[in-house]
Amino acid sequence: MPRNKYPEITEQRILDAATKLFLERGWEQTTIQDIVDDLGDLTRGAFYHHFKSKADIIDAVLNRLALENNPFEQTKDITGLNGLEKLKNAFLLSFTNQGQMDAIKSIPSILRSPKLIANQLMDCINTGAPDILFFIEEGMKDGSLSIKYPKQTAETLMLLTNMWISPVIFAVDTEEYMNKARHLRELYNGIGLPIIDEQILTALEQFHKEICDQNRLS
Known part of the structure; x- marks a missing residue:
């Protein structure tokens, strides 16, 4: 697999998708696979390269919303x-x-x-x-x-x-x-x-x- 030249862009895309889905569906109804599917061109392995767990992505989303x-x-x-x-x-x-x-x-x-x-x-x-x-x-x-x-x-x-x-x-x-x-x-x-x-x-x-x-x- 080719190395991702822009990991920060991928991370922001994951956060964008996760934020949208969490706000639309709620945390309990949103899975990591849902986030991967919403992005369309990302594997679960690539997701876990940036966020180790669902709790990690939720924490990141909360921090982003707090800053915004x-x-x-x-x-x-x-x-x-x-x-x-x-x-x-x-x-x-x-x-x-x-x-x-x-x-x-x-x-x-x-x-x-x-x-x-x-x-x-x-x-x-x-x-x-x-x-x-x-x-x-x-x-x-x-x-x-x-x-x-x-x-x-x-x-x-x-x-x-x-x-x-x-x-x-x-x-x-x-x-x-x-x-x-x-x-x-x-x-x-x-x-x-x-x-x-x-x-x-x-x-x-x-x-x-x-x-x-x-x-x-x-």
């Missing part, structure tokens, strides 16, 4: 907002973005796999937390925030809002979910980060209901 719908990047260049306001806007976008919502709905059960949870934990610290820290530091410069431990605050906020409060990883009813959200509001208000306001609480409640409605239907 990154609310922090969408917020960075907004003018007329201070650091705290930008952080609030980014969080509001993260819980109301329809693209991310569709992705979570399409593959909810796999998000509870130990491997993907471990990957998400590292992504929270290595990728997500620096985005939050950027806005915290901006807020400290413009006077809208006063945080004693900005780096640690960014990391814990990312971990709690993406893992502990996730209705996919920790399935709870809406009342318990909102109690968690209100607890986070009090927690971060207490250290000088009043990020969770009534608008974000409303968005969180709607987010939880949509995810739970989807899980009941699936």
Whole structure:
């Protein structure tokens, strides 16, 4: 077999096909063979050269969707907002973005796999937390925030809002979910980060209901 001169192009094509099929059919209804068949000119062996398992391709799809719908990047260049306001806007976008919502709905059960949870934990610290820290530091410069431990605050906020409060990883009813959200509001208000306001609480409640409605239907 001739050597693939452009492996990165093949990898992107696999991701394109997998993303489309996961969003159309859902994770459980999509097989690796489906992805190979959709591409038409790829063998299973070639697929496994780029992704070792179905969990690996799902992780890659989730990372791609997160980058494409990154609310922090969408917020960075907004003018007329201070650091705290930008952080609030980014969080509001993260819980109301329809693209991310569709992705979570399409593959909810796999998000509870130990491997993907471990990957998400590292992504929270290595990728997500620096985005939050950027806005915290901006807020400290413009006077809208006063945080004693900005780096640690960014990391814990990312971990709690993406893992502990996730209705996919920790399935709870809406009342318990909102109690968690209100607890986070009090927690971060207490250290000088009043990020969770009534608008974000409303968005969180709607987010939880949509995810739970989807899980009941699936």
